Amino acid sequence: MYSSLTTLMSSISTSVLSDLLQALPHLRPQLYFKASLTALSHAMEDQVLAATLEQPLVIASFQRERFYRQEAHRYERLAQRSDQIYVLSAPETDFTHSSEHYEKIAFQADDGLSQEWHLVVIAQNYATCLVCRESLGSLAKNRRMPEFSPNLDMDTARRFEGIWTAERGVSLKVADLLLERIIVYRPELSGKIKQARRRFGIGRRTKSLSEAKQLSEYACDIDTDPFVQRLVTYLQASQYKLHKAYRSIAAQARKERLVNSISTAIRRSLNPQEILTVAAQELGQNLNACRCLIYRAQATDTEAIIEHEFLRQGVFSVMGQPWSLDKNTLFQEVVQKGEGVRVVDTQTDDRIKNCKALTEITQRLRIRSLLMEPVLYQGRLLGIVELHYSPENQHEWQAGEFDLVEAIATSVGVALIQAEAYANLEDLNQQLEALDRTRSNLIAITGHELRTPLSTIQVCLESLASEPDMPLELQQVMLTTALTDSERMQKLVQDFLTLSNLESGRVEWHPESLTLQECVDLALSRIRARAVTEKLPKITTQIAKNLPLVKADGDWLVEVLAKLIDNACKFTTPQGKITIKAQINSNQMVEVTIADTGRGIEPNRLEVVFDRFYQEEGALRRTTGGTGLGLAICRQIVNGWGGEIWAESDGKNQGSKFHFTVPVTRIMNYELGMG
Ligand code: ADP
Numbered sequence: 001m002y003s004s005l006t007t008l009m010s011s012i013s014t015s016v017l018s019d020l021l022q023a024l025p026h027l028r029p030q031l032y033f034k035a036s037l038t039a040l041s042h043a044m045e046d047q048v049l050a051a052t053l054e055q056p057l058v059i060a061s062f063q064r065e066r067f068y069r070q071e072a073h074r075y076e077r078l079a080q081r082s083d084q085i086y087v088l089s090a091p092e093t094d095f096t097h098s099s100e101h102y103e104k105i106a107f108q109a110d111d112g113l114s115q116e117w118h119l120v121v122i123a124q125n126y127a128t129c130l131v132c133r134e135s136l137g138s139l140a141k142n143r144r145m146p147e148f149s150p151n152l153d154m155d156t157a158r159r160f161e162g163i164w165t166a167e168r169g170v171s172l173k174v175a176d177l178l179l180e181r182i183i184v185y186r187p188e189l190s191g192k193i194k195q196a197r198r199r200f201g202i203g204r205r206t207k208s209l210s211e212a213k214q215l216s217e218y219a220c221d222i223d224t225d226p227f228v229q230r231l232v233t234y235l236q237a238s239q240y241k242l243h244k245a246y247r248s249i250a251a252q253a254r255k256e257r258l259v260n261s262i263s264t265a266i267r268r269s270l271n272p273q274e275i276l277t278v279a280a281q282e283l284g285q286n287l288n289a290c291r292c293l294i295y296r297a298q299a300t301d302t303e304a305i306i307e308h309e310f311l312r313q314g315v316f317s318v319m320g321q322p323w324s325l326d327k328n329t330l331f332q333e334v335v336q337k338g339e340g341v342r343v344v345d346t347q348t349d350d351r352i353k354n355c356k357a358l359t360e361i362t363q364r365l366r367i368r369s370l371l372m373e374p375v376l377y378q379g380r381l382l383g384i385v386e387l388h389y390s391p392e393n394q395h396e397w398q399a400g401e402f403d404l405v406e407a408i409a410t411s412v413g414v415a416l417i418q419a420e421a422y423a424n425l426e427d428l429n430q431q432l433e434a435l436d437r438t439r440s441n442l443i444a445i446t447g448h449e450l451r452t453p454l455s456t457i458q459v460c461l462e463s464l465a466s467e468p469d470m471p472l473e474l475q476q477v478m479l480t481t482a483l484t485d486s487e488r489m490q491k492l493v494q495d496f497l498t499l500s501n502l503e504s505g506r507v508e509w510h511p512e513s514l515t516l517q518e519c520v521d522l523a524l525s526r527i528r529a530r531a532v533t534e535k536l537p538k539i540t541t542q543i544a545k546n547l548p549l550v551k552a553d554g555d556w557l558v559e560v561l562a563k564l565i566d567n568a569c570k571f572t573t574p575q576g577k578i579t580i581k582a583q584i585n586s587n588q589m590v591e592v593t594i595a596d597t598g599r600g601i602e603p604n605r606l607e608v609v610f611d612r613f614y615q616e617e618g619a620l621r622r623t624t625g626g627t628g629l630g631l632a633i634c635r636q637i638v639n640g641w642g643g644e645i646w647a648e649s650d651g652k653n654q655g656s657k658f659h660f661t662v663p664v665t666r667i668m669n670y671e672l673g674m675g
Pocket of ligand 1: 567571596598599600609614626627630631632655
């Protein structure tokens with residue numbers, strides 16, 4: 001018994017709908033949405049509930065126990081109307097074979113019934129049936145994108161194909177097929193089923209096709225109400241509209257989700273690489289592309305490098321490869337229109353056929369459909385998003401997909417600009433940090449430079465105050481030291497203020513046309529005032545005659561000359577020589593050179609001597625006096641009028657030359673003359 005049951009069961013994995021269509025081949029299945037089937041089923045059940053005398057046969061088959069559970073109470077009411085009620089379902093929890101109010105038949109999960117939805121009502125004067133199978137396409141589609149189909153949408157989108165009819169012949173056949181199944185599961189019901197068959201004339205075998213046709217044609221004893229037909233049409237149409245609305249809501253939700261995930265990536269990171277990788281990934285995945293590329297490109301670029309890529313399995317990569325832009329007519333079209341372009345079939349599209357580069361690329365990369373979307377920011381092209389589809393998944397663009405790609409491209413554009421701005425900011429920040437470091441250094445150095453003379457002054461004055469009987473000569477030494485150091489301090493503060501005014505641009509320039517000779521004379525007269533107390537080296541001047549007038553602020557020019565001559569004197573023994581030269585150079589500027597025969601500068605120090613507080617011997621071991629700010633001030637002044645200043649020396653004890661340039665007012669012929 002058991003083995004014959006299993007053999008039988010294995011043969012019932014077939015579909016009742018298929019069996020019916022095989023038996024009655026003239027039937028044409030139709031497509032029904034789930035809601036339409038629910039409405040029809042309820043109408044059929046209501047008809048049974050409305051009748052009082054009838055004891056009809058009702059067979060209902062539910063795909064799952066949970067679908068049945070929603071209807072269980074209706075079947076209890078139906079059971080009060082008839083003793084021939086059969087409900088079939090695939091058990092999930094407690095649905096079992098039972099005969100309490102009506103007959104329950106728990107079929108196996110792999111029974112063909114689990115894909116189907118049936119309801120048959122056979123009464124003496126009418127019969128209707130609904131025999132449907134869930135369209136697997138609709139199921140698969142919904143399963144593929146579960147995250148984008150809200151539950152409601154998924155349920156309403158379920159579609160069934162099958163027959164709904166009030167033809168008695170068809171209904172009897174369906175009842176026959178279902179009763180056969182019931183006996184397989186519950187053989188003990190065979191007596192009751194035999195009764196039903198007899199009462200309603202079920203199972204009279206049709207022998208030929210024509211007989212089957214005749215049976216269905218003549219067995220229809222009620223005229224299908226045209227109103228019902230209209231109702232069904234109406235239901236179907238509104239169901240279709242609803243389904244479309246859900247689809248567009250789902251598409252919208254999908255778009256928002258995608259844009260959100262990319263915005264989140266943008267918020268989380270300021271690293272454009274990371275953002276673009278996420279964007280390529282999400283777009284490719286969601287738009288079902290086999291390849292999604294994102295690369296940076298400007299309108300005038302001839303080539304780009306593929307930087308970001310999403311690939312489906314088995315699709316080959318173009319990452320890091322150069323991507324021709326100037327020979328790519330689609331890219332040119334995108335640039336020209338400022339919007340995306342798409343190609344549905346690369347084999348028939350003229351734009352591809354007429355462009356050698358594109359034909360080559362689409363063939364080599366097996367691209368059947370493609371989309372190219374510009375990444376723009378305020379009309380400026382920053383890059384391109386490309387979606388490729390292989391011949392196996394040639395793409396039919398859905399409404400809303402372009403908006404989606406465009407929205408993503410816009411986000412990507414904003415992200416790129418944001419990242420660029422951030423990079424600039426970081427640069428600026430580094431500059432500020434460097435500036436801050438310099439400032440701190442400066443404060444430390446200045447503090448040290450000021451403290452040193454100050455403590456000398458303090459020590460001297462304190463000794464004078466605390467030791468009134470100090471010998472007079474010593475008192476004199478103390479006073480002179482204090483005085484010298486206070487003078488040095490004053491000079492330091494003065495130089496420091498001058499330098500910071502120059503550096504911060506708080507200096508007023510009064511450019512005038514000057515003869516250089518006059519300025520050199522003024523500077524020399526300052527130096528010579530010192531010659532009374534110190535012995536200075538011999539100073540000669542070689543200023544070219546007819547040298548053009550220079551254009552500079554007179555006071556500052558004299559300052560530069562005085563500082564350089566002063567240095568030359570400081571670092572040259574009185575036996576040495578100082579020469580001041582001026583001539584026009586190849587840049588049509590006057591080049592002034594102050595050369596000495598003094599201690600010279602090591603080649604690696606020629607540039608650092610212009611740093612603030614640079615002194616070769618270090619501030620503490622100073623022998624020559626001076627603040628270490630002179631050359632830094634000179635450079636600021638010379639740069640201020642657009643000139644340059646540099647040092648030259650062959651090394652220790654080889655003498656030094658300081659050169660600087662000054663712009664001229666007008667060029668004149670000149671000859672070299674000696675001053
Ligand atoms: P200061 O002369 O007050 O020390 P400067 O900025 O004028 O400061 O010069 C910085 C340093 O450059 C000097 O201490 C010295 O070491 C070097 N220097 C400047 N001029 C000469 C020169 N003519 N010959 C040799 N060394 C020089």
